[in-house]
Amino acid sequence: MKPARHREVTFEPFEASSISNYEAKFKAAEEVASLAESGQVIGAGSGSTAFLAVRAIASRVRHGELHDIRLIPTSIESEYTIIGLGLVQADLAEVAPDWLFDGADEVDPDGNLIKGRGGALFREKLLFSSCQLRRVLIDPTKRVDRLGLNFPVPVEVVPRAASVAMAGLKGLGAGEVEIRTGSGKDGPVLTEEGNLLLDCRFDQIEEGLEDEINLITGVLDSGLFQNYSPEIIEA
Numbered sequence: 001m002k003p004a005r006h007r008e009v010t011f012e013p014f015e016a017s018s019i020s021n022y023e024a025k026f027k028a029a030e031e032v033a034s035l036a037e038s039g040q041v042i043g044a045g046s047g048s049t050a051f052l053a054v055r056a057i058a059s060r061v062r063h064g065e066l067h068d069i070r071l072i073p074t075s076i077e078s079e080y081t082i083i084g085l086g087l088v089q090a091d092l093a094e095v096a097p098d099w100l101f102d103g104a105d106e107v108d109p110d111g112n113l114i115k116g117r118g119g120a121l122f123r124e125k126l127l128f129s130s131c132q133l134r135r136v137l138i139d140p141t142k143r144v145d146r147l148g149l150n151f152p153v154p155v156e157v158v159p160r161a162a163s164v165a166m167a168g169l170k171g172l173g174a175g176e177v178e179i180r181t182g183s184g185k186d187g188p189v190l191t192e193e194g195n196l197l198l199d200c201r202f203d204q205i206e207e208g209l210e211d212e213i214n215l216i217t218g219v220l221d222s223g224l225f226q227n228y229s230p231e232i233i234e235a
Contacts, residue, residue: 061087070095115223117151157220165218
């Protein structure tokens with residue numbers, strides 16, 4: 001394998017000044033980057049903490065501490081970050097990751113997660129399902145006593161099936177189900193797969209809800225991650 005050709009960063013989805021809890025996220029990112037070993041294939045998540053981790057890995061490569069590292073992205077955002085930092089990108093269709101790192105919107109005491117504010121939840125779930133060692137990077141604000149306390153559960157649905165899926169989600173106990181709309185564009189947010197996102201508020205998120213949501217016709221996947229037993233890295 002040819003070594004990565006380093007160049008100027010062409011895409012950075014976050015500026016340091018815009019990242020909340022920057023110091024805590026930076027420490028978590030540095031910790032996860034220190035766990036990378038030469039020759040590994042690593043799943044690279046989305047979000048500000050994951051971005052900092054990719055940047056920290058790239059720094060280790062530039063300083064000769066790592067070689068033959070390949071990263072599998074979970075989103076267009078992470079794809080461009082990997083490319084822009086001169087790292088080698090791998091494809092999940094060709095190789096499975098040795099481990100992955102990603103962020104989370106909420107983490108409960110049992111390690112269950114809500115993810116998907118960035119709209120890449122399907123690719124994130126796909127990567128989570130492809131390996132056993134999952135490292136989730138958080139700052140203390142992401143800890144909750146129960147899921148759904150601060151964020152709704154995002155559910156990705158085929159646009160034509162939105163009304164059917166909304167009815168099905170309400171049947172599972174969702175008190176509120178709303179189509180997510182854009183802040184920088186008119187109309188609904190489209191996921192990277194070209195689907196709609198439904199933000200669902202549940203008073204209680206019971207065991208097995210993730211599987212029940214996925215049985216609804218028209219649902220591609222949800223941002224509810226139950227029973228994946230990730231390693232939580234918190235700074």
